[in-house]
Amino acid sequence: MSSKIELPPTYKDIEDLIRVDRLPTIWCPGCGIGIVLKTLLRAIKKSDIDVDRHVIVSGIGCAGRVSGYVRLDSYHVLHGRAIPFAIGIKLAKPELEVTVVSGDGDIVGIGGNHFIHAARRNHDINVVIVNNMIYGMTGGQVAPTTPRGARTTTTPYGNIERSISIPLLAIAAGATYVARWSVLHVDHMMNSFIKMFRHKGFAVVEILSPCTLFASRNGIELLQLYEILRRKCKIVSNPDPWESHIDIFGDKPIILGEFIEIERPSYEELVWSSIRG
Amino acid sequence: MEREKLLKPGTYFMTGNTAVAEAALIAGCRFFAGYPITPSSDLMEHMARRLPQVGGIFIQGEDEVAAINMVLGASAAGLKAMTATSGPGLSLMEEALGLGFMLELPAVVVDVQRVGPATGIPTLGAQGDVMQAIWGSHGDREVVVYAPSNVQEAFDLTIDAFNTAEELRLPVIILLDELIGHGYGRLRVPNLDEIRIVDRKKADIVEGYMPFKTHVLVPPFAEPGKGFRLHMTGLVHDERGYPVIDRDATERLLTRLLLKVRANRDRLVSYEVYPCDGIDKAEVMIVAYGSIANIVKCALKRLKAHGIKAILFRPKVLWPMPDVELCKSVESYGVENVLVVEMNYGQYLYLVRAALLHCPTPYRFVSITPGFYPSPKELSERILRVLS
Numbered sequence: 210m211s212s213k214i215e216l217p218p219t220y221k222d223i224e225d226l227i228r229v230d231r232l233p234t235i236w237c238p239g240c241g242i243g244i245v246l247k248t249l250l251r252a253i254k255k256s257d258i259d260v261d262r263h264v265i266v267s268g269i270g271c272a273g274r275v276s277g278y279v280r281l282d283s284y285h286v287l288h289g290r291a292i293p294f295a296i297g298i299k300l301a302k303p304e305l306e307v308t309v310v311s312g313d314g315d316i317v318g319i320g321g322n323h324f325i326h327a328a329r330r331n332h333d334i335n336v337v338i339v340n341n342m343i344y345g346m347t348g349g350q351v352a353p354t355t356p357r358g359a360r361t362t363t364t365p366y367g368n369i370e371r372s373i374s375i376p377l378l379a380i381a382a383g384a385t386y387v388a389r390w391s392v393l394h395v396d397h398m399m400n401s402f403i404k405m406f407r408h409k410g411f412a413v414v415e416i417l418s419p420c421t422l423f424a425s426r427n428g429i430e431l432l433q434l435y436e437i438l439r440r441k442c443k444i445v446s447n448p449d450p451w452e453s454h455i456d457i458f459g460d461k462p463i464i465l466g467e468f469i470e471i472e473r474p475s476y477e478e479l480v481w482s483s484i485r486g
Numbered sequence: 487m488e489r490e491k492l493l494k495p496g497t498y499f500m501t502g503n504t505a506v507a508e509a510a511l512i513a514g515c516r517f518f519a520g521y522p523i524t525p526s527s528d529l530m531e532h533m534a535r536r537l538p539q540v541g542g543i544f545i546q547g548e549d550e551v552a553a554i555n556m557v558l559g560a561s562a563a564g565l566k567a568m569t570a571t572s573g574p575g576l577s578l579m580e581e582a583l584g585l586g587f588m589l590e591l592p593a594v595v596v597d598v599q600r601v602g603p604a605t606g607i608p609t610l611g612a613q614g615d616v617m618q619a620i621w622g623s624h625g626d627r628e629v630v631v632y633a634p635s636n637v638q639e640a641f642d643l644t645i646d647a648f649n650t651a652e653e654l655r656l657p658v659i660i661l662l663d664e665l666i667g668h669g670y671g672r673l674r675v676p677n678l679d680e681i682r683i684v685d686r687k688k689a690d691i692v693e694g695y696m697p698f699k700t701h702v703l704v705p706p707f708a709e710p711g712k713g714f715r716l717h718m719t720g721l722v723h724d725e726r727g728y729p730v731i732d733r734d735a736t737e738r739l740l741t742r743l744l745l746k747v748r749a750n751r752d753r754l755v756s757y758e759v760y761p762c763d764g765i766d767k768a769e770v771m772i773v774a775y776g777s778i779a780n781i782v783k784c785a786l787k788r789l790k791a792h793g794i795k796a797i798l799f800r801p802k803v804l805w806p807m808p809d810v811e812l813c814k815s816v817e818s819y820g821v822e823n824v825l826v827v828e829m830n831y832g833q834y835l836y837l838v839r840a841a842l843l844h845c846p847t848p849y850r851f852v853s854i855t856p857g858f859y860p861s862p863k864e865l866s867e868r869i870l871r872v873l874s
Contacts, residue, residue, distance in 0.1 A: 228717070228728075261712070277729065282717075283718070286720060290551065293551070298562060305563070484542075
């Protein structure tokens with residue numbers, strides 16, 4: 210049915226975690242999601258958790274397709290509902306390492322309420338948000354993360370809305386590990402992924418990822434978008450979440466780093482100790 | 487130890503909502519996610535207290551959408567799971583019911599009906615969710631819809647609902663209404679050994695496992711964390727669980743999913759004809775279900791006093807519909823008039839009308855104002871007026 214694709218030698222270390230029979234992916238050439246996928250799989254290999262205990266859950270959208278390419282127990286569920294589905298799995302089987310991988314629109318748009326309350330309850334799950342600042346799969350509509358002024362198919366005269374800052378929202382809601390990187394910062398991304406697997410509590414890793422549609426709607430080349438990220442991203446230690454707002458076309462730097470890393474009992478820990486106790 | 491904490495055999499006096507909760511625990515339910523809504527909140531509160539006692543998990547979600555998706559996640563991880571809500575909540579859960587149908591995840595959704603549309607009258611019962619229970623999701627999802635009419639039946643049908651959900655790997659719906667949910671009634675709990683409990687069939691061989699491959703209608707279930715490396719998606723998928731855009735694969739998947747209910751129709755159908763004996767001819771057959779059927783039972787005596795021989799045909803399972811059985815009763819009792827009585831403005835009526843195409847009989851409809859239960863006297867007078 211699908212044509213045979215052979216992975217380049219540089220993928221040999223994670224080949225067993227990729228559903229090679231499903232390649233090529235649906236992602237556009239130049240898309241950043243593939244970088245997130247392979248970094249995540251490498252982090253899973255490096256984590257001290259048995260591969261068979263890793264579970265991936267994703268919602269709908271380009272990043273939501275990640276669950277379909279991993280050779281792991283994986284669930285591709287409703288738009289915006291990956292977090293509650295993942296919580297159901299984690300509560301039922303706390304020995305599993307449950308990671309949600311999805312897009313900005315899926316998690317902080319339609320699924321925003323679940324994100325807030327999962328952070329508040331400090332569920333012991335990981336959430337990787339691939340932020341491309343637009344609804345890509347549906348053709349490039351404005352997202353809650355689209356910067357003010359950006360053009361999309363539904364903001365043809367420029368976006369008048371203020372965009373949401375994922376780290377600020379996550380911290381305000383109660384997340385206990387929050388980091389932001391871009392697809393250009395693979396080593397940092399990898400470290401954060403390994404940390405989030407170890408972290409007991411709600412871990413959020415936002416990855417900025419250039420989208421070819423976002424570029425074309427705004428009259429620039431995709432590579433220029435990568436160049437903007439390279440030029441504007443600034444790694445800060447102990448960054449201030451109030452400074453985490455993304456202004457893609459302005460002069461302000463885009464702040465990357467680990468915004469918070471604290472310990473607080475997770476919901477699962479409390480629930481299971483009350484049952485067993 | 488867990489078993490000792492279950493409801494002991496004996497006779498009880500309790501509400502329908504409590505009976506559903508206790509039956510769920512006996513059926514093996516170990517996960518409940520819910521969101522407060524009148525008139526189902528007390529069912530959730532009961533589960534919040536009872537589940538930890540039997541080693542189960544309770545969580546109150548941020549909304550009904552979270553609740554049902556948590557239930558599906560817990561079911562995907564292998565637990566028997568349930569939620570309870572009312573009409574507005576069921577509306578919010580419909581999309582996820584379609585997902586549960588597509589991923590073949592057992593789940594039990596209890597809807598304690600209240601007056602709608604919109605906020606309606608939260609504290610008064612009604613029967614306005616029949617259509618959304620049977621057909622509420624987009625696409626052709628078909629589930630089993632139970633309609634108990636008293637506390638004992640609420641208990642018994644909840645056990646059945648869990649068994650069906652597990653056996654067929656699909657979500658099922660229990661339609662109560664405020665009167666049954668909050669009304670007290672007699673409940674006899676038999677010895678636990680006498681209660682049939684079904685668990686989903688589990689996959690045991692990892693090698694070559696495909697999550698949606700089956701030569702019967704229901705594929706064996708694989709839990710995450712056991713090395714199956716399964717993939718499930720709400721997209722139309724093939725036997726491997728991979729999304730496909732292919733006519734044959736679409737036809738194969740969707741018809742198999744629908745056949746779970748359709749091919750098992752004869753086994754799933756359940757109804758009562760009342761009175762069950764002492765009558766062999768009836769000029770009128772009243773079709774009613776749930777709490778309204780109880781009032782109809784009382785009204786039958788009054789109709790008899792007016793010289794009208796009438797019987798009640800009461801589906802205990804609304805879907806799949808006992809349409810063949812309904813026609814057989816019409817014919818065997820020599821029924822001249824069918825009368826549908828519902829606490830809505832005509833929902834099950836449409837299914838009865840369709841069933842009567844197979845045994846053409848005049849039919850009438852008595853609509854009861856949602857929320858306002860008539861006395862048997864009022865109802866019999868309404869029926870007499872409609873028949874005259």
